[in-house]
Amino acid sequence: xxxxxxxxxxxxxxxxxxxxxxxxxxxxxxxxxxxxxxxxxxxxxxxxxxxxxxxxxxxxxxxxxxxxxxxxxxxxxxxxxxxxxxxxxxxxxxxxxxxxxxxxxxxxxxxxxxxxxxxxxxxxxxxxxxxxxxxxxxxxxxxxxxxxxxxxxxxxxxxxxxxxxxxxxxxxxxxxxxxxxxxxxxxxxxxxxxxxxxxxxxxxxxxxxxxxx
Numbered sequence: 001x002x003x004x005x006x007x008x009x010x011x012x013x014x015x016x017x018x019x020x021x022x023x024x025x026x027x028x029x030x031x032x033x034x035x036x037x038x039x040x041x042x043x044x045x046x047x048x049x050x051x052x053x054x055x056x057x058x059x060x061x062x063x064x065x066x067x068x069x070x071x072x073x074x075x076x077x078x079x080x081x082x083x084x085x086x087x088x089x090x091x092x093x094x095x096x097x098x099x100x101x102x103x104x105x106x107x108x109x110x111x112x113x114x115x116x117x118x119x120x121x122x123x124x125x126x127x128x129x130x131x132x133x134x135x136x137x138x139x140x141x142x143x144x145x146x147x148x149x150x151x152x153x154x155x156x157x158x159x160x161x162x163x164x165x166x167x168x169x170x171x172x173x174x175x176x177x178x179x180x181x182x183x184x185x186x187x188x189x190x191x192x193x194x195x196x197x198x199x200x201x202x203x204x205x206x207x208x209x210x211x212x213x
Contacts, residue, residue, distance in 0.1 A: 010070040016196075017051055017073035024050065025194035026081060028057035029112045031141045035183075035207050036061065039137055042107030047096060047128065048114035052078025052089060058110065059087035066106070068092040068099060096124055101131045108132075111140040113197075118164035125175040134212045138176065142167045144186040146202035157191060157199040167204040179208035 016023050032054050036044075041062035046055040049067035051074050059065045059082065067089050069075065075091045082089045092099060097120070109128055116124050132138065143159035145168045151159055160166060169184055186204045191197040 013050070013069070013071035014073045017071050017077055021195070022051050022053065022077060022081070023194050023196050024053060026053055026056075027193075028054045029141060029193065031203075031205055032110055032112050032139055033057060035139045036063075036108070036110065039108060043105065045101065045106045045109045045128070045131060047109070047111060047124075048116075049078060049091070049110075049112075050074045052081045052091070054110055054112050055089050055091075056081045056085050056087060059089060060085055063108070064090075066090045066092070066101075068094060068096070070095060096120075096127070103130050104133045106131050106133060106136060108137040108139065111138065111142065113142055113159075114140075115142060115160050115165045118162070121165075121171075122175055129176065129210065132210050134210055136210045138179070138206065138208045138210070140167075140172070140206040140208075141203055144168065144202045144204040146186060150188075150199070150201045154199040156196075157201040158196040159201060169204060172204065172206050172208075176206075176208050178211050180211070182207040182209060184208070 036058055044058050044063040044065050046067040049055045049069055055065045055067040072093050075093050078091055109132055143166050145166050147159050147166055150157055169186055172184055184206050188200055189203050190200050
């Protein structure tokens, strides 16, 4: 059931993506680009893919991309970008709680600034893990618990203003406790991603491999 919070959140993204141009640019996230390029292409799930900059990049590398987002306006932009680049995306619109994916059906999952509602975060991570094949990879970059201070100093860096929506290394270790931790850090970065990610911020970066057994 969709709550008032869900409706407001969806409307915020629709409004942002309706505007001319791409809210976060057309280039992929730097961390995602670096790490996805290290793995052989396969099937990839991109939750909260917005206007598609990361999903389209993955498709250009030969990945079979399934993307989803709350925003129908995001889908419109993503398919526009995919057409510009001559690739295809399977793009769904809806809340993850209402979408169905087969267990162990993806070789990789990209979580790039996929900030879920606090009460849904751990459950969504569990569902995503179930969608991933044994030996599959998760690549995550999201704003960390230390980010609020950066956001207060420079609102243009973006990110949620709710501390519970931000990430910590401890949460990642708990939610993906059996995974091989290829990389897990919270670090200061300088973002230059479209209109809404500009300046210094604190992000959690995670690359993990699901256990085979």
